[in-house]
Amino acid sequence: MMAFCTSLLLLSLSLPLSSLCPLLECLHLHQAAAPLCCCSAVPQRALTLLSQADMKKAACRGFTALAAIVGSLLLLGAGGAAPAAAAATGSGRNNCTRSCGGIDISYPFGVEPGCYHAAWFNLTCDLSFRPPKLFLGDGTVQVLEISVPNGMVRINSSRLLYTVGAGASAASGPWGRGLPIGGPFFLSESRSSVALVGCGAQVQLRGGDDESLIASCAAVCPLDGDRRIVVESSGACAGVGCCQANIVLGYDSYNIQVNRLNASVYAEAAVYLVDQGISYADEVAGSVSGYFPEALPATLDWVINHTGCPSVYRDEVASECVSSSSRCVEAGNNVPNRGRRCACDIGYQGNPYIPDGCQDIDECMSPDIYPCHGICTNGLGNFICECRSGYYGNASAPDGCQDINECLSQEAHSCYGTCLNLPGTFHCQCPIGTNGNSSRKGGCVPIKNSSPGDKPFCEPITNSSPLNLFACTRYMNLNPQTFYLSVSGLGIGLGVSGGTSLLLLAFGAPFIIRKLKERKVQKMKEKYFNQNHGLLLQQMISHKADIGERMIITLRELEKATDNFDRSRVVGGGGHGVVFKGIIDLHVVAVKRSKIVVQREIDEFINEVAVLSQVNHRNVVKLLGCCLETEVPLLVYEFISNGTLYHHLHIEGPISLRWDDRIRIALEVARALSYLHSAASMPIFHRDIKSSNILLDDNLTAKVSDFGASRYIPIDQTGVTTAIQGTIGYLDPMYYYTGRLTDKSDVFSYGVLLIELLTRKKPFVYRSDGGDGIVSYFVSLLTKGKLFDIIDPQVIEEEDGEVQEVATLAAMCTKLKGEDRPTMREVEMTLENLLVKKKQVPWNTTSRKYGDDETTAHWMSSEQVSTEASRQYTIEEETLLSAR
Structure with a gap:
């Protein structure tokens, strides 16, 4: 050297x-x-x-x-x-291997000496396999795909088997063997996840210099009555037998730790670092190694150089970027100082590491990627998309080009006669009684001593859209005859002779137009009915004929009830829709129009209708009907007049709902959930219990609302695996980690609601001085005997010894393991017994609204009524509640 x-x-x-x-x-x-x-x-x-x-x-x-x-x-x-x-x-040799086992090999990668950029990019093509297999370096890590333009390599990521036996609570090991230490490869930050396949185990992925926690998930396997593992057969890796969590920090090695969820149960698991979206279809029971593959695909990103781009400008040309129209880019999004790689400039594609490797993209040949609904013209590194002649607007958007009405500026388009606007063009003619050249100023001259002639004079019918009809008048011996033509037939019709058929068409045109419009409207209604799963909804409620008949409300009725959905009738919107105020049969109703933008939300809408159509309980919001005749489905609810529990509880000022009202509302919510879980025709799990989904009427009676996330559960099942839905702060942690939804998931959310009623803290934002969430902090204070450090001062002064019991019940409801929580029926009975023992004057549930007069409101009796200074509900504001 x-x-x-x-x-x-x-x-x-x-x-x-x-x-x-x-x-x-x-x-x-x-x-x-x-x-x-x-x-x-x-x-x-x-x-x-x-x-x-x-x-x-x-x-x-x-x-x-x-x-x-x-x-x-x-x-x-x-x-x-x-x-x-x-x-x-970059490409100094012509005898380099270009493919191995169907996998393309491009510089900076190569097999033979002199064909690769540096030793790290050396590949091995093992011809002993049929077909041959490609490996990184010395042949440890198998390569499945190489993408030089995207800086990506897909590999077969081997599984890691872990066994946690008696006397141990965890097992650990590394991932990344086979990748060069300090090399250019690291796990993709946008495509990767850690997956665990097993039972009763949790995986923790750590990486970086400080071994910080990067991702974690847990998998459980419920047991049936014979203590055999119940396996989710859908193939989803959502917490039952299999779990996965996305990896957002990409490194070339990680430390993996597998923990047992149950110290008394032997745990065996396989861990994969793989591409996101893993699924499985085999049974989990038995030996993991006997059922799952030894490796699954994973994606590595790579850099060409461990230093950053040569200047602060990321598009500065680096020495490795030898192609014209290439640039240097910083690699990695979440880990700093990752290094650099090369990329083709925008509008080019190919290999930036070889001369002339970046070639212009012909965007006009890929309209699915580069949409153009007009005239597309390719350029170097770009393309131009323009509207066709006679149109203006955005040609990249569907229906983005609008017809130019040349008749609004006739002289600019050299028309000095009568102008008729047509799609993409226009027709210019001399007025009746004149003749000549209408495109010249003064070109139309009067016809002396003669009739208007046989030439027809056409005018558009302004109210004929979308048919675009024209009324044309022909003078035959000074007797006018009128006939009608569409745009497509206008050019031909100008030369068609008059007669009886024209007279029939003239008299029949209005009738034809009206019928065509009615037919179009009817077809649109049928289209929307099918699009909104109308047939599915009919099947769901077919066994309740009276309900099905009562629920169908026509669009005409709702238009009348809301003044054609006038914007002045919009009273607000929640997470699932916009609400209009309306009146049907002299009753004030809330008309909810769902904000549906994806298929899943259409399913949620149908789900909400199906759920509420089966529910009849005084503490559950009542669905009056629905309309499927519009593009956006509509729901009609009973009108709830007095706000949400959230708004009443979290008003400004020291005084909020009285403790008597809070505990009664808690009981009413418990009754509603108990009914949904056990007394309904089919068990229903709400999935989103929170204070903003509890509506209050004029008597402060609670009504549970917003069933868009709810799920039916077959009566012979105790739970189901679903995509995670709910509100952070109220969400059951076991449901969050496993995806397993049970009745105990609602119990946890209800427990958080009890804590909110006791403390008047907002669960989704509260953090203690030590950074704990409201549940863990509340339970720790209860355990230490310091409960009143967090209880609402108003509750402390108004309660009569029952706070401790309610707090204990809340702690029971929010236990980590679902099996340790009570059922909603048990919660309901506990609260009923508590209220029976409570010694106080009977409740007066007349309408109450709370104000900021602290002295008066603090000591007011149950018969007194105060006004709420911070929030006065008008009828429009109250209708908003149905959106939540």
Whole structure:
């Protein structure tokens, strides 16, 4: 190596350092120990020159002759570096392997010496397999796909088996063996996840210099009556037998730890670092290794150089980016100082590491990727999308081009007669009684001593849209005859002779137009009915004929009830829709129009209708009907007049709902959930119990609302695996981690609601001084006997010894394991017994609204009524509640 450095030193004496230094970068000597050796051999004067900005920004282009000289020195003095020198040009050899086992190989990757950029990009094509298999480096990690433009390599990621037996609570091990230490590869930050396949186990993925927690998930396997594992057969990896969590920090190695969820149960699990969206279809019971593959696909990102781009500008050209129309980009989004890679400029695609590797994209040949609904013209690195002649607007959007009405500026379009606007063009003619050239000013002259002639004069019918009819009048011996033509037939119709058929068409045109409009409206209604799953809804409620008949409300009725959905009738919107105030049969109703933008939300709408159509309980909001005749489905609810529990509880000021009302509302919500879980025709799990989904009427009677996330559960099942839905702060942690929805998930949310009623804290934002959420902090204070440190001061003064019991019940409801929580029926009975024992005057549930008069409101009796200073509900504001 010293001889090699000496050769470079001698070369530096005869060549400007401004030429030599970029060459060193081109040869990628920064990846070995050579830079230190060579820099130590260069005089101090050279070190000063090496630090100049122009040296750093110099590229390898234009140094071909110099590269040949230094390449010879490398062959003589440092044989191991010869491949890098030969590959410096990007495609210096024609005998490089271009494919292995159907996988394309492009520079900077290569198999033979001289065909790859550096040793890290060396590949092995193992011909002993049929078909051959491609591997990174020495043949440990199998390659499935290489994408040079995207800086991506897909590999087969081997499973890691872990067994946690008696006397142990966890097992751990590394991932990343086979990848070069300090190499250019790291797990993709946008495509990767950690997956655990097993029972009663949790995986924790740690990485980085500080071994911080990056991802975690847990998998459970419920047991049936015979203590056998119940396996989710849908293939979803959602917490039953299999779980997965996305990885947002990409490293080349990780530490994996598997923990047992139950200390008394033997745990065996397989862990994969794989692409997101893993699924499985085999049974989980038994030995994991007997049912699951040894490896699954994973995606690696890579860099060409561990240093950043040459300047603060990310598009600065780096020495590796030899193609024109290429640029340098910083790699990685979440881990700093990852390194750099090359990419083609926008509008180009290909390989930026070889000369002319980036080629212009013909966007006009890929309308699915580059939509153009007009005239597409390809350019270098871009394309132009324009509306056709006679149109204006945005040609990239469907229906974005609008017809130009040339008749609004006749002179600009050289029309000095009567102008008829047509799609994409216009027709100009001389007025009746004139003749000549209508495109010239003064070109139309009166016809003397003659009739208007046989030439028809046409005018558009302004109210004929979308048919675009024209009324044309022909003068036959001074007797006018009128006939009607559409746009498509206008040109032909101008030359058609009059007669009886024209008279029939003239008299029948209005009738035809009306019938065509009615037919179009009816077809649209049928389309929307099918689009909104009308047939599915009919099937869901077919066994309740009276309900099905009562629920169907026509669009005409709702238009009348809401003044054609006038904007003045909009009273607000919630998470699932916009609400209009309306009156049907002298009753005020809330008309909810769902904000449906994806198929899943249409399913939620139908789900909400189906759920509420089966529910009849005084503490559950009543669904009056629905309309499927519009593009956006409509629901009609009973009108709930007095706000949500959230708004009453969290008003400004020290005084809120009285404690008597809070505990009664808690009981009413418990009754509703108990009914939904056990007394309804089919068990219903709400999934989103929270204070803003509890409506209050004028008597402060609670009504549970917003069933868009609810699920039916077959009567012979205790739960189901679903996509996670709910509100953070109220969400059951076991449901969140496993995806397993049971009645105990609602119990947890209800427990959080009890804590909210006791403390008047908002669960979704509250954090203690130590960073704990409201549930853990509340339970810790209860355990330490310091409960009143968090209880609402108003409750402390108004309660009569029952707070401790309610707090204990809330703690029971929010236990980590679902099986340790009570049922809603048990909760209901506990609260009923508590209220029976409570010694106080009977409740007066007349309408109450709370104000900021602290002295009066604090001591007011149950018969007193105060006004709410911070929130006065008008009838419009009250209708808003149905959206939540």
